Amino acid sequence: MTFEDSDPIGEFDVIRRFFSPSKGSPSQGHFSQNPVLLGIGDDCALMNSPPPGEVYAITSDMLVAGRHFFKDANPTLLGHKCLAVNLSDLAAMGAKPIAYNLSIALPDIDIAWLEQFSNGLHTIADVHDCTLIGGDTTAGPLTISITAIGTVHPQQALRRSGALVGDDIWLSNTVGDARLVLGFRRGEWNTPLPWQELAIRMDGPTPRIDLGLGLRGVASSAIDVSDGLLGDLGHILDASKVSAKIWIDDIPCSPPLREVSLELRRLCTLKGGDDYELCFTAPQKNRSLVQSLSEHLHLPLTRIGEVTKRIPEQPNMALLDKDNVPLPVDLAKQYMRSFDHFK
Amino acid sequence: MTFEDSDPIGEFDVIRRFFSPSKGSPSQGHFSQNPVLLGIGDDCALMNSPPPGEVYAITSDMLVAGRHFFKDANPTLLGHKCLAVNLSDLAAMGAKPIAYNLSIALPDIDIAWLEQFSNGLHTIADVHDCTLIGGDTTAGPLTISITAIGTVHPQQALRRSGALVGDDIWLSNTVGDARLVLGFRRGEWNTPLPWQELAIRMDGPTPRIDLGLGLRGVASSAIDVSDGLLGDLGHILDASKVSAKIWIDDIPCSPPLREVSLELRRLCTLKGGDDYELCFTAPQKNRSLVQSLSEHLHLPLTRIGEVTKRIPEQPNMALLDKDNVPLPVDLAKQYMRSFDHFK
Numbered sequence: 001m002t003f004e005d006s007d008p009i010g011e012f013d014v015i016r017r018f019f020s021p022s023k024g025s026p027s028q029g030h031f032s033q034n035p036v037l038l039g040i041g042d043d044c045a046l047m048n049s050p051p052p053g054e055v056y057a058i059t060s061d062m063l064v065a066g067r068h069f070f071k072d073a074n075p076t077l078l079g080h081k082c083l084a085v086n087l088s089d090l091a092a093m094g095a096k097p098i099a100y101n102l103s104i105a106l107p108d109i110d111i112a113w114l115e116q117f118s119n120g121l122h123t124i125a126d127v128h129d130c131t132l133i134g135g136d137t138t139a140g141p142l143t144i145s146i147t148a149i150g151t152v153h154p155q156q157a158l159r160r161s162g163a164l165v166g167d168d169i170w171l172s173n174t175v176g177d178a179r180l181v182l183g184f185r186r187g188e189w190n191t192p193l194p195w196q197e198l199a200i201r202m203d204g205p206t207p208r209i210d211l212g213l214g215l216r217g218v219a220s221s222a223i224d225v226s227d228g229l230l231g232d233l234g235h236i237l238d239a240s241k242v243s244a245k246i247w248i249d250d251i252p253c254s255p256p257l258r259e260v261s262l263e264l265r266r267l268c269t270l271k272g273g274d275d276y277e278l279c280f281t282a283p284q285k286n287r288s289l290v291q292s293l294s295e296h297l298h299l300p301l302t303r304i305g306e307v308t309k310r311i312p313e314q315p316n317m318a319l320l321d322k323d324n325v326p327l328p329v330d331l332a333k334q335y336m337r338s339f340d341h342f343k
Numbered sequence: 344m345t346f347e348d349s350d351p352i353g354e355f356d357v358i359r360r361f362f363s364p365s366k367g368s369p370s371q372g373h374f375s376q377n378p379v380l381l382g383i384g385d386d387c388a389l390m391n392s393p394p395p396g397e398v399y400a401i402t403s404d405m406l407v408a409g410r411h412f413f414k415d416a417n418p419t420l421l422g423h424k425c426l427a428v429n430l431s432d433l434a435a436m437g438a439k440p441i442a443y444n445l446s447i448a449l450p451d452i453d454i455a456w457l458e459q460f461s462n463g464l465h466t467i468a469d470v471h472d473c474t475l476i477g478g479d480t481t482a483g484p485l486t487i488s489i490t491a492i493g494t495v496h497p498q499q500a501l502r503r504s505g506a507l508v509g510d511d512i513w514l515s516n517t518v519g520d521a522r523l524v525l526g527f528r529r530g531e532w533n534t535p536l537p538w539q540e541l542a543i544r545m546d547g548p549t550p551r552i553d554l555g556l557g558l559r560g561v562a563s564s565a566i567d568v569s570d571g572l573l574g575d576l577g578h579i580l581d582a583s584k585v586s587a588k589i590w591i592d593d594i595p596c597s598p599p600l601r602e603v604s605l606e607l608r609r610l611c612t613l614k615g616g617d618d619y620e621l622c623f624t625a626p627q628k629n630r631s632l633v634q635s636l637s638e639h640l641h642l643p644l645t646r647i648g649e650v651t652k653r654i655p656e657q658p659n660m661a662l663l664d665k666d667n668v669p670l671p672v673d674l675a676k677q678y679m680r681s682f683d684h685f686k
Contacts, residue, residue: 014685042504043503044402045402046400046495047399055380061479064483067482067483093387093389104405140409140484141483143484143486145446152389160385341481342354
């Protein structure tokens, strides 16, 4: 409300210059018609029906400077990450990305920052054929809010509520690096590690879209690891009304994370967030299908546990160490707590 | 990232307690099946196809404390307004609201504030049968980002690009009160006026959903007045490649605004934002249809101008005073400038 008239470019110039769709006309993909009937520039975007038999999957994530990223974060990577975390939710549902809109509050108009940010954003959007269809640009503390839209067959959607007793629990790639990097940047630890190499795991997560698509009809449930592996797995267990045993020292992690103390490794792999890998359950009979998918995608998929019957008044997870001994309840509880912005 | 574990309630409690859908199961409305297949609580919401022949209309608006509203704004009205401004965009497209998601950054967890805010939000959502399907809750400077989804027949969508030379230009209700109140609150003017009565025009705007629906097949274009009447009308004129003449002193305004100086009245009615009335164009042959709609809705609809041919290098609006004399170009330009968050 207090801006002066002297700024060289304004809100509408920013939208025109940086937030026009990266492609002239989006690809039709598996749609019989272009999914986006009308994009940026009107009061609303218009989207055609999803392909016959499919439904739209819709998700939103908001990233706030100083909370989800450091204020001096690399703008290109930030542009990548703010869409990646939304695409990760589509992946966790088994949905194919179609479109997104972006609302952004900017403290000021910094052309160089906007160029890099929008480059990062448009690059990952193009990779996943995801069209920018609208949004809002305003002044305010740096905040990025995206709503992403994908398509999925409702019977194949990877809901959190589908895990059954006896199912395997799987994890893609490795977890814990993002938390390791965060702790280093915050000064929580200072171990000599290849930090520059590791940084990309926090700053440039890869949404596991192809994995999500491949798991349609194979997995019984899925979630993306954004707030910590055990906390997020807990959402599956609660929604499915089951429990789990987890072999916590078998959880796959990167070589640097294998070098640190057992305590730090467990903290990072079990409780660390921001990894955006998929944790999913699948019937044991689908093991070879999951393994084939892993080879096909060149993406490690590791069995980390098993779905068990829920017993009233009992913790919903048994955390087993490398000797198959359950962790003491108090310690286990600490690891099982999801990241909470207000706690 | 720096929150302590001592807060009494956390992120997930906030979602459960305040941002669960206000209704157990949303009404099917004109859908043959429930439009929302899966609501809050998974990685994505799932939405069925729009009814046959219709498409989804999607819009986003972000409201930032200290920019779009004062930090001490009444939380109930704020909850109302942040959805109302999104519904207003659906109205301007002629779309029927279906669902929305909400991403909110909160500086802290203030139970009383959240109760009032969510009451305001759910109340207007219920009025328009608009279901909360998801979102994100995080810590940060108070920022509210909503994406609203509606349905419309693509041929009847009120696009900005449909205005034709000779069309009438119409405005719903009155404009200018929101700007008048803003100026009073900012200390720009201090005229004795019924401020308490006027405040609701800034704090509790009414999205003109029924008007938008009634204008399907009647209006040739529409926009909602959020950034100033002339600036917003300018978007229609640009998209339609036409010009306009406007009888600026005939623009309907409230009795208090008729009492202030001509200069202040013009500033508020022509350039003031935040009114969320609809400005639309319609062929002259539809005058009686528009007037019937006005009576049916008990909502004044006033002709304020006419669409004219665009002449290269000429301003796209002629602003005529009560004596039909065009305003000097420099003065006219000032009124025609849209509100810009960065200018």
